Amino acid sequence: MSSTKERLVIIGADATGMSAASQARRLRSPEELEIVAFERGDFTSYSACGIPYWVGGAVDERDDLVARTPEEHRERAIDLRMRTEVLRIDVRGRRVLARDLEAGKEYWTTYDKLVIATGARPLxxxxxxxxxxxxxxxxxxxxxxxxxxxxxxxxxxxxxxxxxxxxxxxxxxxxxxxxxxxxxxxxxxxxxxxxxxxxxxxxxxxxxxxxxxxxxxxxxxxxxxxxxxxxxxxxxxxxxxxxxxxxxxxGVRPETELAREAGLPLGDHGGLLTDLAMRVRGYEDIWAGGDCVEVFDLMSGRERHIALGTHANKHGQVIGSNVGGGYATFPGVVGTAVSKVCDLEIARTGLREKDARAAGLRYVAVTIESTNRAGYYPGAALMTVKMLAERRTGKLLGVQIVGREGAGKRVDVAAVALTAGMTVEQMTALDLGYAPPFSPVWDPILVAARKAVAAVRAADEQPS
Amino acid sequence: MSSTKERLVIIGADATGMSAASQARRLRSPEELEIVAFERGDFTSYSACGIPYWVGGAVDERDDLVARTPEEHRERAIDLRMRTEVLRIDVRGRRVLARDLEAGKEYWTTYDKLVIATGARPLxxxxxxxxxxxxxxxxxxxxxxxxxxxxxxxxxxxxxxxxxxxxxxxxxxxxxxxxxxxxxxxxxxxxxxxxxxxxxxxxxxxxxxxxxxxxxxxxxxxxxxxxxxxxxxxxxxxxxxxxxxxxxxxGVRPETELAREAGLPLGDHGGLLTDLAMRVRGYEDIWAGGDCVEVFDLMSGRERHIALGTHANKHGQVIGSNVGGGYATFPGVVGTAVSKVCDLEIARTGLREKDARAAGLRYVAVTIESTNRAGYYPGAALMTVKMLAERRTGKLLGVQIVGREGAGKRVDVAAVALTAGMTVEQMTALDLGYAPPFSPVWDPILVAARKAVAAVRAADEQPS
Missing domain, CATH: 3.50.50.60 (FAD/NAD(P)-binding domain)
Incomplete structure (x- = not known):
C-alpha cells in the first residue's frame, strides 16, 4: 500500500469507466485513491443493448436500463462529474482539460492514472x-x-x-x-x-x-x-x-478523437490499442477499454473492433483491478454474439467462411438441422447449426446458429471449445446436459460436430 | 473390405444396441455384415427419459417416444428378433442361446462380433x-x-x-x-x-x-x-x-447377469468394464455400452454407473463405428446432468463437495445468485450457481445450477471447461454470448467464476 494518495481520472462514465471505478474503489480506499470520472452525457452505467427492448415496449422505463445512477456512484466515493466533457488529454503533463457543459467553464485536472472509456459513435x-x-x-x-x-x-x-x-x-x-x-x-x-x-x-x-x-x-x-x-x-x-x-x-466506430489528438496508438479500425492488461500500448499509466478499443481476436490473431457491453464490462473489471494494484488480464475474444428477432434466435462465434479464407485456412463447413428439445417434447422447434473446422487438424473454427428458443445460448459451448482449441472430434464426446425438455438425445452441437468429423475425414481422402 | 461375410449379434435393441446396428450398417453392407439383434421386450429405440412427460401428459402418445420401430430397423437389413431373450453367452463357442418368448423355442446362434446392450433394471x-x-x-x-x-x-x-x-x-x-x-x-x-x-x-x-x-x-x-x-x-x-x-x-443397476455368468469383467457398481473403444476389457470381439456398462469419470479418474440416454447413444455410435471397421472412442464423462420440476431447472457437472473430499482434493466452493436474462428484461428470473475450484491451481472442479428457464443448459459451458481442464481464472474471460434477452451482461457462469477466483486467492493467503 502506497502512503501517497493517487488520483485516477476516468473519461466516460458508462460500462467500462464505472466498472473500473467500482473495482478500483473495492481495492483502494478514498484515502489511497481519489477517483474522478467525467461524463459528457446525462447517464451513467446504462445498458445501451437494452434500448431496442425499451423502444419495443418489453422494458417499461428508461431508468430500468440504468444499472447505477450518478448518486449511487457518488455514494461510493467516486467524484463523478456529469455533463462535463473532456476536451484534451495532455499526456506529458498528466492532465486533462475538462469543460463543464452547464456552467460553460473549462479547467485542467491532473491524474496519476488515466482510464479512457469514451465508447463509440454511430455511423x-x-x-x-x-x-x-x-x-x-x-x-x-x-x-x-x-x-x-x-x-x-x-x-x-x-x-x-x-x-x-x-x-x-x-x-x-x-x-x-x-x-x-x-x-x-x-x-x-x-x-x-x-x-x-x-x-x-x-x-x-x-x-x-x-x-x-x-x-x-x-x-x-x-x-x-x-x-x-x-x-x-x-x-x-x-x-x-x-x-x-x-x-x-x-454500426459504430470507436470514439477516439481525444486519444488520436493525444498521440495514443490507434489500430486499423480506429480503436485504441492496448496490452493484455488493458493498458494503452507504450503508456505506463493510461488504460482504455470498452467500445473505444480494439480487442484481440484469438481466432484470427488480429485486432478487431467489437462494440459489446459484455466486453466493456470485462475491460472495466480488468482495468479496475490493475489500477487498484492487482493484476488481471483480458486475453481476447473468439467473436461470440447472440441476438434475436421476435422468437428467432441468432448466434455466432469464431470464424465465418470468409474469415477462414482470409486467414488462409483450409476448412470444411457443414450445416445440420436439429431441434432445441427432444422431437416429441412440446415446443420442440427447428434449429440450424453451421460448423467450420480446419482440414487435417479438425480444429473447430466457428459456429453459427439460427433457430428458436434455446438455440442462441448453445453457441456458448462452441465459444468455450474454441477458447480451449478443441477439435470437432473431441467435441463429439462432450458430456452436454441431456433431458427431453432441454435437448434431443444428441445435442445439435454434437450432431454438427459429428458431421464435421465426417467432412474432415472425407476432405482428407481427396487430393488437396 | 473382407470378402468373408461376418455376423454381428446384438443383445438388447434399444439406444445402444440399435445405434450400433445402424452405424455398423452405414459402414458395412448386408453382403459384408449380417446383423442380428435380440430384444426380449416389445419396443426398440425408445426414449425412456421421455416416460415422465408421457405420464404427465406433455407427450401425447407412447409411440411419440419410439425413435425407430422394429419395421424401420428391418428395412435397413437388420435381422431384429423381438420378444426374444438371450439366456446365455458362450464366449468360447462364440454363440448365444436365445429364447423366442412367443414360440417358447430356444436356439443357439453364432457370432463373429457381439454387442451387449442389456441396459439396466430398476431398484x-x-x-x-x-x-x-x-x-x-x-x-x-x-x-x-x-x-x-x-x-x-x-x-x-x-x-x-x-x-x-x-x-x-x-x-x-x-x-x-x-x-x-x-x-x-x-x-x-x-x-x-x-x-x-x-x-x-x-x-x-x-x-x-x-x-x-x-x-x-x-x-x-x-x-x-x-x-x-x-x-x-x-x-x-x-x-x-x-x-x-x-x-x-x-434408480437403476446395470443388467449384467448374462455378462457375469459368461465371466465377463464387471466393475464395483456391477457394470461391464470396457476400453476406450467400448470393447469389453480383454475380449477382442465383444463390445458393450449404455446402461449396462460403467463409464470412466474424467474428473475422479474412476469408473461410475450413469444410466443416461445420451451416453447410451454415444456408446452405440462408437461401437457401430468400430464394429463396422472404423475407429471411434468414448473418452469418458464429466458427470453432466440436467432435469426440471415444472419450471425449476436443475443441472450439475463435475464434482460435488463430497466427491472433491473423497478424491482428497483441497477446494473452494462459492455460490452466487444471478438471473437468466438482463434484470430489466421480461421474464428475468433468479438462478443460483455453485462452483467448486481446486485450491492453488484454481482448476474448475464442478458446477451446480438451480434456477428457472435458461438455467439448466448453462451447465454445458462448465462441462466443456471441465473437459478442457480450465481454471476458474480462464473462465472469467470466456467470450459467452450476451444480449439482454439471453443473459445479464455478466453471464451467471462468469459471475460464479469471478467469485471462485477470489476464493482461490483468499484461500492461498491462509495457512493451509
Whole structure:
C-alpha cells in the first residue's frame, strides 16, 4: 500500500469507466485513491443493448436500463462529474482539460492514472436528409428517448430501418412490437453480415415471415422529406420506401478523437490499442477499454473492433483491478454474439467462411438441422447449426446458429471449445446436459460436430 | 473390405444396441455384415427419459417416444428378433442361446462380433407390499403404459413417489400435472443427491412451493394395502402417507447377469468394464455400452454407473463405428446432468463437495445468485450457481445450477471447461454470448467464476 494518495481520472462514465471505478474503489480506499470520472452525457452505467427492448415496449422505463445512477456512484466515493466533457488529454503533463457543459467553464485536472472509456459513435452517412426530423439513431439513452418521443407524437405506421446487423434486426423487432409496418434496407446480400450468407438467408426468411419487408443489396442514397422538412421516405438507387420514421442501425466506430489528438496508438479500425492488461500500448499509466478499443481476436490473431457491453464490462473489471494494484488480464475474444428477432434466435462465434479464407485456412463447413428439445417434447422447434473446422487438424473454427428458443445460448459451448482449441472430434464426446425438455438425445452441437468429423475425414481422402 | 461375410449379434435393441446396428450398417453392407439383434421386450429405440412427460401428459402418445420401430430397423437389413431373450453367452463357442418368448423355442446362434446392450433394471427393494397393485416403476415403455392405465382406472388423487433423484422429481412433476396431491419420500437429507445438500435444499423449497409434500431423511419400511390387496399408503419408520398410487424412482443397476455368468469383467457398481473403444476389457470381439456398462469419470479418474440416454447413444455410435471397421472412442464423462420440476431447472457437472473430499482434493466452493436474462428484461428470473475450484491451481472442479428457464443448459459451458481442464481464472474471460434477452451482461457462469477466483486467492493467503 502506497502512503501517497493517487488520483485516477476516468473519461466516460458508462460500462467500462464505472466498472473500473467500482473495482478500483473495492481495492483502494478514498484515502489511497481519489477517483474522478467525467461524463459528457446525462447517464451513467446504462445498458445501451437494452434500448431496442425499451423502444419495443418489453422494458417499461428508461431508468430500468440504468444499472447505477450518478448518486449511487457518488455514494461510493467516486467524484463523478456529469455533463462535463473532456476536451484534451495532455499526456506529458498528466492532465486533462475538462469543460463543464452547464456552467460553460473549462479547467485542467491532473491524474496519476488515466482510464479512457469514451465508447463509440454511430455511423451516420452524410446523405441528403439525414438530419431531418424523424431520422433517429439508437446509440444512447438520449437517442432512445428522442425516438420514443417521436413515436408517441407521430401518427405514422411505417418504419424503415437502415442496416441489418444486430441493432438493425433488434430495432426491426422493436418496431414490429409497436405495430409498425417495417422495411429493413440492407447493404449486404443478406441480413446479419456477421453470419455467412447461407445462415443470413435463414434470418431473412424468418424476418419476412414476421411481416418485415427485407430489402437486401441496397444502398440508401437519400432521405426524402416532406414540405415541413420531415422524413417521408428512404431512397435507394432503385426504389423509394415510405417512412414515417427512419432508424439508423449502421454500426459504430470507436470514439477516439481525444486519444488520436493525444498521440495514443490507434489500430486499423480506429480503436485504441492496448496490452493484455488493458493498458494503452507504450503508456505506463493510461488504460482504455470498452467500445473505444480494439480487442484481440484469438481466432484470427488480429485486432478487431467489437462494440459489446459484455466486453466493456470485462475491460472495466480488468482495468479496475490493475489500477487498484492487482493484476488481471483480458486475453481476447473468439467473436461470440447472440441476438434475436421476435422468437428467432441468432448466434455466432469464431470464424465465418470468409474469415477462414482470409486467414488462409483450409476448412470444411457443414450445416445440420436439429431441434432445441427432444422431437416429441412440446415446443420442440427447428434449429440450424453451421460448423467450420480446419482440414487435417479438425480444429473447430466457428459456429453459427439460427433457430428458436434455446438455440442462441448453445453457441456458448462452441465459444468455450474454441477458447480451449478443441477439435470437432473431441467435441463429439462432450458430456452436454441431456433431458427431453432441454435437448434431443444428441445435442445439435454434437450432431454438427459429428458431421464435421465426417467432412474432415472425407476432405482428407481427396487430393488437396 | 473382407470378402468373408461376418455376423454381428446384438443383445438388447434399444439406444445402444440399435445405434450400433445402424452405424455398423452405414459402414458395412448386408453382403459384408449380417446383423442380428435380440430384444426380449416389445419396443426398440425408445426414449425412456421421455416416460415422465408421457405420464404427465406433455407427450401425447407412447409411440411419440419410439425413435425407430422394429419395421424401420428391418428395412435397413437388420435381422431384429423381438420378444426374444438371450439366456446365455458362450464366449468360447462364440454363440448365444436365445429364447423366442412367443414360440417358447430356444436356439443357439453364432457370432463373429457381439454387442451387449442389456441396459439396466430398476431398484425394487424387497418390502412388504412392494408388488401390490398400484405400485409402479417407470423404467420401460411397458411400465409407463401400466402406470397410465392404472391412473386412468383409478379414482384416487394421492400419489407417493419413492425417491427424489431425477426420476423421482420428474415423476413428481408428472403427477402434479395430472392433478394429483404428491408426496415424495426421500432417503436423503435433501432431494437430488447428485447435488450438494445446500443446492438440493433449493430444489426442496421449490418443490414445496409447487405444493409437493417433501419427506426427507425417510426410509420406506413397507407398502400398506387395503382389503383388496391394493396399495393404500406408504409407511416409513415414523409415519404413513396415504397413496392411491405409488411410483418407485429409486434408480437403476446395470443388467449384467448374462455378462457375469459368461465371466465377463464387471466393475464395483456391477457394470461391464470396457476400453476406450467400448470393447469389453480383454475380449477382442465383444463390445458393450449404455446402461449396462460403467463409464470412466474424467474428473475422479474412476469408473461410475450413469444410466443416461445420451451416453447410451454415444456408446452405440462408437461401437457401430468400430464394429463396422472404423475407429471411434468414448473418452469418458464429466458427470453432466440436467432435469426440471415444472419450471425449476436443475443441472450439475463435475464434482460435488463430497466427491472433491473423497478424491482428497483441497477446494473452494462459492455460490452466487444471478438471473437468466438482463434484470430489466421480461421474464428475468433468479438462478443460483455453485462452483467448486481446486485450491492453488484454481482448476474448475464442478458446477451446480438451480434456477428457472435458461438455467439448466448453462451447465454445458462448465462441462466443456471441465473437459478442457480450465481454471476458474480462464473462465472469467470466456467470450459467452450476451444480449439482454439471453443473459445479464455478466453471464451467471462468469459471475460464479469471478467469485471462485477470489476464493482461490483468499484461500492461498491462509495457512493451509
Amino acid at each position: 451516420r452517412p452524410s446523405l441528403p436528409g439525414i438530419d431531418a426530423p424523424g431520422v433517429h439513431g439508437v446509440q444512447t439513452l438520449g437517442d432512445g428517448q428522442a425516438l420514443i418521443e417521436t413515436l408517441e407524437r407521430t401518427e405514422g405506421r411505417r418504419a424503415v430501418v437502415v442496416g441489418a446487423g444486430y441493432i438493425g434486426v433488434e430495432m426491426a423487432e422493436a418496431m414490429i412490437q409497436r405495430g409498425y409496418d417495417v422495411t429493413v434496407v440492407n447493404r449486404g446480400k443478406e441480413p446479419m453480415s456477421t453470419l455467412d450468407a447461407d445462415m443470413g438467408r435463414l434470418v431473412h426468411e424468418a424476418m419476412t415471415g414476421l411481416g418485415i419487408e427485407m430489402v437486401n443489396d441496397a444502398e440508401v442514397t437519400k432521405i426524402l422529406t416532406d414540405d415541413d422538412g420531415r422524413v417521408r421516405a428512404v431512397a435507394t438507387e432503385n426504389a423509394e420506401y415510405p417512412a414515417d420514421v427512419v432508424i439508423l442501425g449502421l | 425394487r427393494p424387497s418390502l412388504p407390499g412392494i408388488d401390490a397393485p398400484g405400485v409402479h416403476g417407470v423404467q420401460t415403455l411397458g411400465d409407463g403404459q401400466a402406470l397410465i392405465e392404472t391412473l386412468e382406472r383409478t379414482e384416487g388423487r394421492r400419489a407417493v413417489v419413492v425417491g427424489a433423484g431425477y426420476i423421482g422429481v420428474e415423476m413428481a412433476e408428472a403427477m402434479i400435472q395430472r392433478g394429483y396431491d404428491v408426496t415424495v419420500v426421500n432417503r436423503g437429507k435433501e432431494p437430488m443427491s447428485t447435488l450438494d445438500a445446500d443446492m438440493g435444499r433449493l430444489v426442496h423449497e421449490a418443490m414445496t412451493g409447487l405444493g409437493i409434500e417433501m419427506v426427507n431423511d425417510a426410509e420406506v419400511t413397507k407398502i400398506l394395502t387395503d382389503d383388496d390387496g391394493r396399495v393404500r399408503a406408504v409407511a416409513t419408520e415414523n409415519a404413513e402417507y396415504p397413496a392411491d398410487v405409488v411410483i418407485l424412482g429409486l
